[in-house]
Amino acid sequence: MRRPVLPRQTLVRHLLLAAGFAAVLYVVTLLLSPFDNLRLASMAYYFVALAGLTLLTGLNGQISLGHGALMAVGAYTAAILISRDGWALLPALAAATVVTAAAGVLVGVVAARLRGPYLAGATLALAVGLPGLSDKYPHAFGGENGLTVNPPIPPSWLGADFPLERWEAWIACAAGLVTFVVLAGLARGRIGRSLRAVRDDEVAAQLSGLDVARTQILAFVVSAACAGLAGGAFVAVTQIAAPGAFQLALSLSLLTGIVLGGLGSLWGALWGAVALVLLPVWSDNLAHSLSLSTDVQANLPLAVYGIVLIAAILAAPAGIQGAVHRLACLVKARAVSNPNEEGA
Amino acid sequence: MTRTARTAALCVASVTMAAAVAGCGSSGGSSSSAPGVTKTSVTIGSHQPLTGPAAPGYSEIAPAAKAFFTYLNAQGGVNGRKINYVYKDDGYNPTNTVNVVRQLVLQRHVFAIFNGLGTPTHTKVVPFLTAEKVPDLFVASGCPCWDDGAGQPETFGWQPSYQIEGKLLGAYLKANFAGKKIGVFYQDDDFGQGGLTGLKEEVGSQVVSAQPYQPGGTNVAPQITAIQKSGAEVLVDFTIPAYTALGQLTSFKLGYKPQLVVSNVGIDPTTVGGLLKEFSKGKAGTALIEGAISDIYLPSTTDASNPWIALFKKIHDQYDAKAPFDGNVEYGMAAAYTFAQALKAAGKNPTRQSLVDAVEKGGFTGPGLVPFRFSGKQHGGYSGVQIAKLTNGAIVPVGVPQVTDPGTGPIKPYTTKQPAPGDNGVVKG
Numbered sequence: 073m074r075r076p077v078l079p080r081q082t083l084v085r086h087l088l089l090a091a092g093f094a095a096v097l098y099v100v101t102l103l104l105s106p107f108d109n110l111r112l113a114s115m116a117y118y119f120v121a122l123a124g125l126t127l128l129t130g131l132n133g134q135i136s137l138g139h140g141a142l143m144a145v146g147a148y149t150a151a152i153l154i155s156r157d158g159w160a161l162l163p164a165l166a167a168a169t170v171v172t173a174a175a176g177v178l179v180g181v182v183a184a185r186l187r188g189p190y191l192a193g194a195t196l197a198l199a200v201g202l203p204g205l206s207d208k209y210p211h212a213f214g215g216e217n218g219l220t221v222n223p224p225i226p227p228s229w230l231g232a233d234f235p236l237e238r239w240e241a242w243i244a245c246a247a248g249l250v251t252f253v254v255l256a257g258l259a260r261g262r263i264g265r266s267l268r269a270v271r272d273d274e275v276a277a278q279l280s281g282l283d284v285a286r287t288q289i290l291a292f293v294v295s296a297a298c299a300g301l302a303g304g305a306f307v308a309v310t311q312i313a314a315p316g317a318f319q320l321a322l323s324l325s326l327l328t329g330i331v332l333g334g335l336g337s338l339w340g341a342l343w344g345a346v347a348l349v350l351l352p353v354w355s356d357n358l359a360h361s362l363s364l365s366t367d368v369q370a371n372l373p374l375a376v377y378g379i380v381l382i383a384a385i386l387a388a389p390a391g392i393q394g395a396v397h398r399l400a401c402l403v404k405a406r407a408v409s410n411p412n413e414e415g416a
Numbered sequence: 417m418t419r420t421a422r423t424a425a426l427c428v429a430s431v432t433m434a435a436a437v438a439g440c441g442s443s444g445g446s447s448s449s450a451p452g453v454t455k456t457s458v459t460i461g462s463h464q465p466l467t468g469p470a471a472p473g474y475s476e477i478a479p480a481a482k483a484f485f486t487y488l489n490a491q492g493g494v495n496g497r498k499i500n501y502v503y504k505d506d507g508y509n510p511t512n513t514v515n516v517v518r519q520l521v522l523q524r525h526v527f528a529i530f531n532g533l534g535t536p537t538h539t540k541v542v543p544f545l546t547a548e549k550v551p552d553l554f555v556a557s558g559c560p561c562w563d564d565g566a567g568q569p570e571t572f573g574w575q576p577s578y579q580i581e582g583k584l585l586g587a588y589l590k591a592n593f594a595g596k597k598i599g600v601f602y603q604d605d606d607f608g609q610g611g612l613t614g615l616k617e618e619v620g621s622q623v624v625s626a627q628p629y630q631p632g633g634t635n636v637a638p639q640i641t642a643i644q645k646s647g648a649e650v651l652v653d654f655t656i657p658a659y660t661a662l663g664q665l666t667s668f669k670l671g672y673k674p675q676l677v678v679s680n681v682g683i684d685p686t687t688v689g690g691l692l693k694e695f696s697k698g699k700a701g702t703a704l705i706e707g708a709i710s711d712i713y714l715p716s717t718t719d720a721s722n723p724w725i726a727l728f729k730k731i732h733d734q735y736d737a738k739a740p741f742d743g744n745v746e747y748g749m750a751a752a753y754t755f756a757q758a759l760k761a762a763g764k765n766p767t768r769q770s771l772v773d774a775v776e777k778g779g780f781t782g783p784g785l786v787p788f789r790f791s792g793k794q795h796g797g798y799s800g801v802q803i804a805k806l807t808n809g810a811i812v813p814v815g816v817p818q819v820t821d822p823g824t825g826p827i828k829p830y831t832t833k834q835p836a837p838g839d840n841g842v843v844k845g
Contacts, residue, residue, distance in 0.1 A: 105523070310511065
């Protein structure tokens with residue numbers, strides 16, 4: 073019997089994988105221009121949010137249209153702690169995660185009592201209502217103006233000329249790697265099995281001794297924690313927390329991201345994050361090359377989201393990751409049927 | 417496929433992806449003396465509200481500036497270089513502003529940011545532009561916060577600071593509406609607060625109610641009702657056009673008819689009249705703002721005898737005919753003219769530093785009714801305004817232009833004659 077390449081212990085294996093990703097990302101950030109490093113940073117914080125959402129929706133079968141609002145909770149927590157109380161970035165990110173997880177408990181308790189469209193409606197209300205708090209309490213949250221924080225300063229041992237954008241990309245990618253290790257571990261372990269069992273059949277899960285409501289709340293808490301971390305990383309990258317960033321469109325695009333990438337898998341979340349950053353760029357370029365009027369141009373990205381989503385559901389219902397997987401299976405099947413072609 | 421092969425494939429895939437992403441990134445960076453400057457062109461960028469709550473009216477500014485640059489380029493440009501003006505929509509949403517400005521600076525490598533519009537939006541990018549040492553000329557906002565040569569050496573205002581506007585409007589009210597109660601309806605940011613501060617400098621004791629609004633909402637009845645209840649006989653608006661219109665419609669519904677005073681940014685009759693018509697589904701129009709007191713720092717667009725208006729009208733008809741010829745178009749062209757002056761003064765081979773130095777040296781005269789306040793320390797725009805009154809749907813100046821400072825300095829009349837534009841509008845140094 074051949075020894076597996078990666079060790080069998082889940083944690084060790086995921087840590088090794090994360091180290092591999094970190095090495096690749098390190099090289100990539102050295103090669104990228106400052107602006108592309110920023111794009112990478114956006115992909116990384118989107119990945120954090122999408123990974124959390126895909127655990128909730130993909131593994132546990134609960135829908136959330138309110139994850140943009142949960143990101144706002146994390147973002148405002150981080151922004152307030154950094155700008156008003158002078159916290160360092162790392163504890164502020166941790167606090168953003170914890171505070172949003174606490175908010176996730178509240179939402180989760182409500183969510184565990186609701187099903188399907190009612191859950192969608194309740195979380196939708198969160199997405200619509202929460203950003204309004206900023207206008208209601210302008211002295212605490214800065215109103216429409218939002219809160220601004222100073223850019224994170226790269227540590228001095230990296231050199232005086234170390235580009236800010238690369239440092240921002242590192243921060244966001246580090247958040248992404250931590251999320252990957254934690255969620256991959258959760259998904260493979262007992263908790264992951266419970267989540268799936270509840271998703272597939274609540275009655276059967278209950279008969280097997282699982283506490284359905286508790287499992288669902290747990291899923292919401294983990295998912296909210298990820299959204300909070302994503303919001304914190306968003307503040308570290310853009311230096312701003314303003315209601316305009318966390319409108320309903322964000323929540324919807326997050327949902328689009330996980331469906332497009334492939335529901336329930338972290339790879340899917342990664343593809344989704346790449347798509348969320350690159351789709352608007354492409355649609356923008358398209359709008360420019362067609363020299364459309366400004367009104368059309370401004371709304372084109374949303375239309376493109378919609379069209380791509382419809383096309384994806386029709387052509388690849390399991391998302392990009394599903395398509396990749398199917399392709400891999402096809403290749404494998406051919407390799408098996410023609411064993412003489414290559415010495416597999 | 418064995419586990420090994422799968423892992424190998426995974427590694428190959430990730431490395432290929434990394435290389436592909438890296439490939440997109442390596443294209444930037446031209447090796448000229450200054451970013452965005454070539455032998456034949458200068459590329460500058462801007463963020464503008466082409467959509468969103470501030471779009472009505474203000475979305476005409478950037479196309480008008482572009483029209484002026486196109487005209488100038490047809491005359492040979494500035495020092496032999498054509499000005500390439502790239503403006504991006506931020507929807508008056510600060511988060512978008514951060515994104516588009518970073519894109520312009522880091523990806524498009526623009527030489528300078530020009531006329532970036534809005535107080536809540538532009539304040540979010542000033543730290544970035546300061547850190548990257550990108551000239552940030554002539555912000556399209558009168559926030560007193562641009563006037564900080566020590567802290568933000570790259571950033572310069574253009575229009576009079578809202579504080580100066582508030583102060584001069586206040587002085588006019590003190591002289592002409594002595595003892596009357598004043599209510600203030602203002603945008604709850606540096607724009608409205610700056611105006612309110614300046615106004616209180618002169619008529620603090622007369623202000624009986626000051627009600628803020630957040631841009632984005634559409635119900636301003638609570639604010640207007642509170643002002644009406646306070647018994648204010650004069651209503652001063654520090655509002656963007658959409659809120660001037662909303663405020664007037666609400667006043668009309670409540671049967672509240674105070675003397676209206678609106679600072680410059682919120683009064684353009686074409687814009688506000690159009691919005692009044694739109695919001696009331698055709699039932700109201702400019703009649704609701706007729707007789708309003710305001711202030712100007714550029715000649716009135718209806719003054720056909722003014723050579724600047726004639727020039728701008730000519731350029732408008734040739735390159736920007738789709739837009740109405742209103743205050744926004746004039747604003748864009750006048751700001752573009754000042755930029756061209758600064759670029760010319762920055763020398764044959766402009767650098768970012770020489771451009772900043774040229775503005776600090778100052779001395780630009782042009783379409784403005786009053787001089788600029790530019791110096792090493794002062795980065796504020798025009799130093800004053802002229803009071804004006806909306807008469808028969810047109811802005812009609814009253815008295816003479818006045819200049820002052822944003823603090824407690826004296827108010828003086830300014831009577832130096834406005835220079836005429838050069839032949840064909842070619843920029844004079």
